[in-house]
Amino acid sequence: MLTPARKFFAGKTSQQHLLESQLFSKLDHCKNLTHIKSVHAQILRKGIDQCCYVLTKLIRVSTKLCVPVDEYPRSVFDQVRYPNPFLWTSLIRGYTAEGCLKRGVFLYDSMRSEGIGAVSFTFTALLKSCGDVGDVNLGMQLHARIIMDGGFQSDLFVGNTLIDMYVKCGFLECGRQVFDEMPDKDEISWTELIVAYTKSGDIFSAAQLFDESPVKDMVAWTSMVTGFAQNSMPREALNYFERMQNSGMETDEVTLIGVISACAQLGAAKYANWVRDIVEKSRFGPTHAVVLQSALVDMYSKCGCLDDAYNVFQAMTEKNVYSYSSMISGFAMHGRAQSAIKLFDEMVKNDVKPNRVTFIGVLTACSHGGMEEQGRKIFKSMEDDYGVTPSPDHYTCMVDLLGRVGHLNEALELIKKMPVKPHGGVWGALLGACRIHGNPEIAQIAASHLFELEPDSIGNYILMSHIFASAGMWEDASKIRKQMKEKGLIKNPASSMVESDKGVIHEFFSGDTSHPDTDKIKGTLVNLLQRLTMDGYQPMLSSLPYDLSNEEKKQILLTHSEKLALAFGLMNTSSDSNIRIVKNLRICEDCHLFMCGASKVTRRKIIVRDNMRFHHFCNGTCSCGNFW
Template sequence: MATAVKSIATNPTIPNYRRNKRPDRSRSSSSIISILKICKNMKELQQIHANLIKTSLIHDMSAVNAIIEFSVIHGNLPYALSVFETTPNPTLFAKNFMIRGHAQSEFPLSAITFYVRMLSEGFEFNKFGFSFLIQACLRSQAAEEGKQIHGQILKFGEIDAHLASSIICFYSEIQDLDSAHRAFESDLGSIASWNAMIDGYSKSGDMEMARRLFDEMPQKTLIAWTALITGFVHLGRFIEALEVFETMQRSGFRPDERTLVSVLPSISHLGALSLGKWVHSYAENSGMESSIFLRSALVDMYSKCGSIENALELFEKMGPTKRNVVMWNAMIGGLAMHGHGRDALELFQEMLASGTKPTDVTFVGVLRACSHAGMVDKGLKYFEAMKDLYELEPTTEHYGCMVDLLGRAGRLQEAEGLVRSMSGQPDVVVLKTLLGACRVYGNVDIGERIGRELLELASDDSSCYVLLANLYASVGRWVDAGKVRNLMKERGVKKIAGCSSIELDNVAHEFHAGDMSHPRIKEIYAKVEEMGQRSKVEEGYTPDTSQVLADIDEEEKETALYRHSEKLAIAFGLINTIPGSTIRIVKNLRVCLDCHSVTKLVSKLYDREIIVRDQNRFHHFKNGVCSCNEYW
């Protein structure tokens, strides 16, 4: 700042404040603003401020305004407040900026206190001040205060498009969509209000109303398109989100960074790798790939679409010092999902060495890595370190990972003890994880106890009934299994059918267990039959009918196994892709033992890599071997 001060004293185009006792006020004002504009930090500002006090130019209101503005923008509200309090008759500009400073501070509602004080002094704010007050209420989720400020706006203020959209956003955030719609109807001419209202309905999950408004919108915007995509994604309506994304482009709109980040979860969920690669290419060509948020989303997409190599390549392009915690988490979680547990833990150590502080999401990936790799002791160690060393309170997701870790290893009593140690009621996912482990190990004592809890806790969740019935069936207790299925019918709960999808030429083909709806279904079943026969003749495969938990004869059980959805999807892939190419399958449930065995054999017999993403993890089948090493 010494250089800046020197320039004030020697630059002939700027009045010399030390030599000129009576500077030309008209020239001084513009010069002060020019100097403040090149100011880089608060230290420089303080030196300029001190100089202005010495030369009495601090009484220039434009200088006061500039100092307050700079201080607020740079997050130093106390300094701005000290200048404001020592200024007689501060301007409207200064008061608005003080409202902004309070609204953006750690305690947003202090803006309301400041506003009330100004009102008591007879001052009335304009639309800019009211806009910051609404933001303060929005940040604090202060419903009553926000409604009162809205009343003040109607009484004293003028409403422009920006303020109107801020009011709509506020009501949407506090889930008062009726008030939001009334505010919207009073400002139908504003595109910003249309955007805010569509976004509000989308965030609330009312996609029908959001879509209706969007269709009525006089002029479509990228913001509105993105709001629709985001809304469908949040509801898990991923195919509809992609349909909107494609329609948006056909309508001539080019996606921006926010749009791409919004659509990537749909691509990830559906395993639409080719579309994900298109998004990556588009981001590169549009100069958006350098965005840390978009890169993190792309790493996550590649991991969830089964291309861990692409995820690693993109991750490595961003050096350790440029990675944020979201990107580290995405890569650690991706490696864990693909069964590269040791690599995930090594990367976690790199993350710590880089100085990045782990979050609760980090430890979900770390614990999953331990679980999928069978590293029980390490998992227990990291779980304790998470609490004791990093002071992170375990969530139900962490407990679920630990129950999975212990359950896979057959340590069911420890797993149940951990569940009982949780504060509050264990959630459905944790209990289902434990019940699933009991099914694998045939532990009816613990499983029956947990199953009964689940039927009380989640009486409308079909998987709870299925898990308990399957536990009984696995040990031959068919009567008890039948009772559970009858209870399920009595309560009107329908079982979720197994579903597998495969992407071909940007189209996702879905198959359900026993599916007969596909136009090429005869050809598909013929291929399934061929796969089974070749596996039997060439590799000595015997169908694992123990996986069919129904009291029927062996032939019927074999037929049921052939109809599993992943076998249909794999057959479709063999028919429609070139020899030697990779087949990628996404399944909504856990892969059964028989399908796992058959897929290993098919990968060898047909010389294909087959990548299957099931409910728990990725399985990479190649040359008759699976990456999970039979531990899933």
């Protein structure tokens, strides 16, 4: 039975709890400093101005509303005679939130000197700030203090914040060590490290950790999908996205952008249609929808399905600069110059201001379409009419345009007058034009800059060697090949992918004999070669500037990856469908000629995407006009 005195204190405690609860509610509804001061006045009137519990809440609300610490929270803190660890920590958090890490650390030192022990939130506030400013040395000192003080090494929140701090400071392995030593881990622990590995490009460590993780949230799944896509591993990205779908996990805009990017890289129509269905079923709001639909336009364009890209574009209820730019770029990469120009004019009439990406697309279209005068006018209008300063990428388009029509000297002069330093793309465009027009003199100028800017890019050396060989300058060609050997440069294996009617993607490498249908593929190629020979085809042996016999060159050319992919496509796609091939390198002159002839004798449309552009082969001609 309670004595009268105990009843009095019990009642008082109950009343104080009620009062504190009411004050907390009022603080949660504060919108500015005036509101906070009003609640503080009530605290003073009620005589609980020494209550650390309530004042901690007041300072935290002040921090949330971006009230400068020295303007009010500090004076509140200074009036408390015996601040507890939580009140100290609230002020430390206030300073670190303002970016005043040094003042936060000074306050932490003062706290320790007064014999007040830290709480986990003290360390998480300071560590988070260390990560934000990249001060790993201070972070390590705090880490040492955590170990010395004891009691916090096994704290989940402290562990997660330590991982975050080390990752942000660029010390991923230290973050991994903290992770490995944590006795308990949650979704945040696993996801933080998975995301860190994907961002660093160590996608295999990320995948290993992901597969070991007992819990996988949407952020972790998305990180894996986007990580593989950003590391040019589209098949793996699609595989993880399919696993994500099967797990029942929700997808957001970021996930879908990542998988759309993977589809665009892979260039497979089957996956493109699958992803489009998922996007349409997701029912995102207008803002997200326009971003996703613009990405779908880009995806379909890169998959060689230009009509599907245009259908998505036309169906969009809202179009912005990204939508127009995606479609214009799509038309450009497929050689549909007139369509790109027409859409650009429509964009301007609809008061959608073009940006730098738009101009890259429309200038590329002018170049691919040989529209010299139109290209000159648009380039001049960039800064004059739209306030867009030409970048090296825009100059690359102009050099490509001038080079296409044979104005190599003018293209060189344009480069010399550039107000910004030309990058490899600019000189590469000039070198490519020199190959087409057989100008080894200007080619050497372009190559000398490329060898300096991109010393390890083997493609530049190969192209220069071809130019010398085509001009009969065998000694110079030999010197280039010798340079390649001395530098230890190794050409990336040429590969080509083709999609069967069933949507299965098959990849071939030059000289590949590993495919189970190799014998049938060889037979199809031999038969096709006979038909082409009867139609006048002769292999372009100059495509192989090596000291080999003509017969050896013919055998090597016949087993180029795109030819193997074409033969497989002829065997495994219906006669009324297009054959779509994606090659990782530039298509060689002989394969280009071969594809032209094949489209004529087989009466099939062949679409090849190399690392330069799309080639639409139809009835013996190519959309690129033999310039690529």
